[in-house]
Amino acid sequence: MNQQILFAKAIADETRQKIMQILCCSWLSVNDIVDKLGNNVSQPTVSHHLKILNDAGLLQRRKEGKQVYNSLNQEQVSVCCGQLLVKFAPELVANDKVLVEN
Amino acid sequence: MNQQILFAKAIADETRQKIMQILCCSWLSVNDIVDKLGNNVSQPTVSHHLKILNDAGLLQRRKEGKQVYNSLNQEQVSVCCGQLLVKFAPELVANDKVLVEN
DNA sequence: CATACGTATAGAAGTTTATCTATATGTTCC
């Protein structure tokens, strides 16, 4: 599957977007994520979602002892959004009308 | 469903991405799109995808006589990508490291 | 006004996806 679709599918789920937000600016183990999600989601489910995010290149992962620490790869988010903009908003990109506002 | 998820789901399908690209810089009727897709997809299927894209705010639609003309709403793509960047690449956004390159 | 044409909707079939429980795998520490 191509990268655009892989990225889109990865972010097209509420639980995964929650996980992405949790991992946005911190490094957490799988069980940390389960806890942060408020025990509404099982550990295998989180594991499964992490795999999908990782396959889309959206995670940084680091094994440390028994635990695997995860963090969101903001760079990849940025690259993918950039590609989407070039592909689907080319006129705005060409005219520098693409703004990212907080 | 919230806007981020609606957008992500809308773009998370290959046929819809093809339709989006076809409609990116032109106005086409439903049957025009069917033709451009090379008859691999039926008219009802295209109709269905257009509804999903429209529900996500990604289309501009104009009825003219018997036909309904469609075009991609690049502005909405831009807004949604911007929101994704703010949400999932905040550190890059804060440091103006988000570039959109052709 | 009836027919033709463009689009939308209904319903069904097959596939993918999200989630769970149970269990396997791998690592640390006694």
Place this chain on the structure above:
DNA sequence: GGAACATATAGATAAACTTCTATACGTATG
């Protein structure tokens, strides 16, 4: 090496999604 723990995988189930065919709806035109 064995117990405890963290994560991954397997298998099952239910829901969602993509696509099709058949058909309904709505508008323009002879």
